[in-house]
Amino acid sequence: MADTLYDLDDLSIGQRFASRTSVTVTEERIKSFAAEFDPQPFHLDHEAAKPTLFGGLAASGWHTAAMTMKLVTDGGIPIAGGIIGASGELAWPRPTRPGDVLRVEAEVLDITPSKSRPDRGMITMRIETKNQKDELVQSFTVKMPVPRKAAP
Amino acid sequence: MADTLYDLDDLSIGQRFASRTSVTVTEERIKSFAAEFDPQPFHLDHEAAKPTLFGGLAASGWHTAAMTMKLVTDGGIPIAGGIIGASGELAWPRPTRPGDVLRVEAEVLDITPSKSRPDRGMITMRIETKNQKDELVQSFTVKMPVPRKAAP
Numbered sequence: 001m002a003d004t005l006y007d008l009d010d011l012s013i014g015q016r017f018a019s020r021t022s023v024t025v026t027e028e029r030i031k032s033f034a035a036e037f038d039p040q041p042f043h044l045d046h047e048a049a050k051p052t053l054f055g056g057l058a059a060s061g062w063h064t065a066a067m068t069m070k071l072v073t074d075g076g077i078p079i080a081g082g083i084i085g086a087s088g089e090l091a092w093p094r095p096t097r098p099g100d101v102l103r104v105e106a107e108v109l110d111i112t113p114s115k116s117r118p119d120r121g122m123i124t125m126r127i128e129t130k131n132q133k134d135e136l137v138q139s140f141t142v143k144m145p146v147p148r149k150a151a152p
Numbered sequence: 153m154a155d156t157l158y159d160l161d162d163l164s165i166g167q168r169f170a171s172r173t174s175v176t177v178t179e180e181r182i183k184s185f186a187a188e189f190d191p192q193p194f195h196l197d198h199e200a201a202k203p204t205l206f207g208g209l210a211a212s213g214w215h216t217a218a219m220t221m222k223l224v225t226d227g228g229i230p231i232a233g234g235i236i237g238a239s240g241e242l243a244w245p246r247p248t249r250p251g252d253v254l255r256v257e258a259e260v261l262d263i264t265p266s267k268s269r270p271d272r273g274m275i276t277m278r279i280e281t282k283n284q285k286d287e288l289v290q291s292f293t294v295k296m297p298v299p300r301k302a303a304p
Contacts, residue, residue: 066212
C-alpha cells in the first residue's frame with residue numbers, strides 16, 4: 001500500500017499517478033486465464049491465433065484489465081476507501097502479448113463533490129496501461145466514488 | 153459453441169441473444185480472483201467488507217466482467233470470427249455476491265459495414281449481466297469487429 005491515502009479534497013484536476021510496480025505477462029497465464037474466462041483460439045494457441053485479427057497469441061482484454069487493476073491497487077492510485085469503479089469507457093487499442101511488461105499511468109480528469117452527501121464525491125480518472133514500448137494497450141476512463149472528510 | 157455463427161449480414165438491429173449457460177459465483181473464487189488481481193478488503197473478507205461502500209463481500213468488477221465473457225463465449229453471442237471487443241462503456245450498477253447465479257442478455261444496437269474493407273464491419277452490442285433476481289450487475293455496450301462475406 002502507498003504511504004498516503006488521498007481523499008476528495010486532496011485531489012486536483014490534472015494530478016497524475018503511476019504504478020509502483022510492473023507486471024510481466026506470461027504465455028502460461030494468458031492461456032490459463034483464457035481457458036477459464038475467454039476460451040477463444042486467439043487467446044489459447046499461437047498457431048490458431050495467426051489467421052485471426054490478432055495475428056498471434058494475445059491476452060484476453062479482461063486479463064489486461066485485471067492485471068491493470070492489480071497495478072492500480074498496488075499503491076498505483078492511493079485513494080482512501082479503495083479503488084471502486086462505478087462506470088467507465090474502456091478501450092483496447094492494441095493487444096497484450098506474451099512477454100509484455102505492463103505499467104499504469106493515471107490522471108484525474110474531473111472532481112465532483114456530492115450535493116447530497118458531504119462525506120463523499122465522484123472523480124473521473126483516465127487510467128492508461130502501457131507496455132514496455134510505451135504503447136497503449138488499454139485505456140479506462142472511469143468514474144470512482146471517493147470519500148471526503150467532514151467539513152471542520 | 154453455437155451451431156450457427158453469424159456474420160455482419162446475418163445480424164439486424166434489435167436482434168437479441170442470451171447465454172446458453174449460467175454461472176454460480178462462489179465465495180472461494182471471488183476471494184482467489186481478488187487475491188490475484190484486486191486485493192481490496194471488500195473483495196477478500198466478509199467482516200472487512202461490512203463498513204465499506206459494498207456493505208459485504210462482493211466480487212471484483214473485473215471478475216464479473218470475466219465471468220460475463222465466459223457466458224458470452226459459451227455460445228451466448230455466436231459471431232463468426234470470435235467475440236472481440238474494441239472499446240465500450242462499462243458499468244457495474246450493483247455488486248456481484250457469493251451465491252449469485254449470472255446470465256447474459258445481449259442486443260444488437262448498431263451495425264456499420266466498413267467503407268474501406270468489404271470483408272468486415274463493426275457492430276455495437278449491449279451486453280447485460282443479470283443475477284438470479286433479474287437485477288443488473290453489469291452493462292457493457294461494446295463495439296465489436298465482425299467479418300462479412302464478400303459480395304457475390
